[in-house]
Amino acid sequence: MNSRGILIAGNWKMNNGPAATGKFFSELKERAAQAMPGESLELFRNGKLKACIIPPYLSLSRALEAAKMLSFPVEIAAQNAHWEKSGAFTGEVSGQLLAELGLSWVLTGHSERRQFFGDTDETVRKRTESLLTQNFKVIACIGETRAEREAGQTEQVLTRQLRGLFPSAESGASVYLDGRLVLAYEPVWAIGTGLTATPEQAEEAHRIVRRFLSEQVDTSAAEKAQVLYGGSVTPENVNSLLACPNVDGALVGGASLKPESYLALLVAGVHAAAGR
Ligand code: PGA
Numbered sequence: 452m453n454s455r456g457i458l459i460a461g462n463w464k465m466n467n468g469p470a471a472t473g474k475f476f477s478e479l480k481e482r483a484a485q486a487m488p489g490e491s492l493e494l495f496r497n498g499k500l501k502a503c504i505i506p507p508y509l510s511l512s513r514a515l516e517a518a519k520m521l522s523f524p525v526e527i528a529a530q531n532a533h534w535e536k537s538g539a540f541t542g543e544v545s546g547q548l549l550a551e552l553g554l555s556w557v558l559t560g561h562s563e564r565r566q567f568f569g570d571t572d573e574t575v576r577k578r579t580e581s582l583l584t585q586n587f588k589v590i591a592c593i594g595e596t597r598a599e600r601e602a603g604q605t606e607q608v609l610t611r612q613l614r615g616l617f618p619s620a621e622s623g624a625s626v627y628l629d630g631r632l633v634l635a636y637e638p639v640w641a642i643g644t645g646l647t648a649t650p651e652q653a654e655e656a657h658r659i660v661r662r663f664l665s666e667q668v669d670t671s672a673a674e675k676a677q678v679l680y681g682g683s684v685t686p687e688n689v690n691s692l693l694a695c696p697n698v699d700g701a702l703v704g705g706a707s708l709k710p711e712s713y714l715a716l717l718v719a720g721v722h723a724a725a726g727r
Pocket of ligand 1: 462637641642643644645681682683684702703704705706
């Protein structure tokens with residue numbers, strides 16, 4: 452038993468344009484009317500369960516609008532944001548621009564940003580800090596590559612990435628305590644590969660994260676921090692992952708693209724949240 456709720460976040464990456472987004476939400480609404488367990492509304496109401504969809508920028512307005520039609524709340528998040536509020540940064544999007552759309556959640560540090568678009572611990576920290584200062588809720592991703600795991604460096608990498616998010620303990624505690632910073636442990640070798648971390652591997656990594664927070668930030672921040680697991684989560688394996696005491700939800704790519712599988716993940720979230 453713990454006081455942390457469950458968050459089921461769907462990261463659509465470079466998929467689902469505005470038309471597909473509209474279709475996703477109308478189908479989700481129809482399917483949820485049949486399949487969403489009755490107790491879910493109370494869990495949403497008391498904050499034990501949260502749903503989040505992270506569409507590409509182009510689909511954000513459509514998603515914000517469409518999510519309002521649902522009978523339960525779905526937060527809409529952006530996949531990334533620049534740390535400056537405005538300026539000569541061609542091709543970038545800032546928190547200020549996202550706030551104007553009505554957005555209050557952003558993902559940072561996804562391994563695809565780190566791998567393919569030059570994000571580093573330093574730029575992830577700048578994005579995360581800037582967004583938190585602007586009152587966004589942030590889901591920040593960390594995770595080791597296969598080579599790092601095989602070299603026995605998982606703990607070292609996670610610790611480095613976590614330290615990178617907040618260099619000083621004082622600046623760190625409150626954002627975990629009030630739930631504004633959510634962490635997502637996503638082993639890079641499990642993302643989009645069909646290889647999922649076993650529940651034991653996920654639990655072990657999540658314990659490392661919590662131990663770091665307890666030693667370097669604050670014990671109550673460590674207890675309160677929501678830590679998601681991501682990497683080939685599907686409706687088939689989600690229950691065993693959510694059964695891990697230190698796993699507080701899932702960040703899901705491929706299996707979040709279709710309303711039927713996202714809903715199946717959400718239903719698993721309802722059961723996990725009800726048991727907490
Ligand atoms: P996946 O992606 O579920 O398709 O492995 C997860 C992620 O990148 O967040």
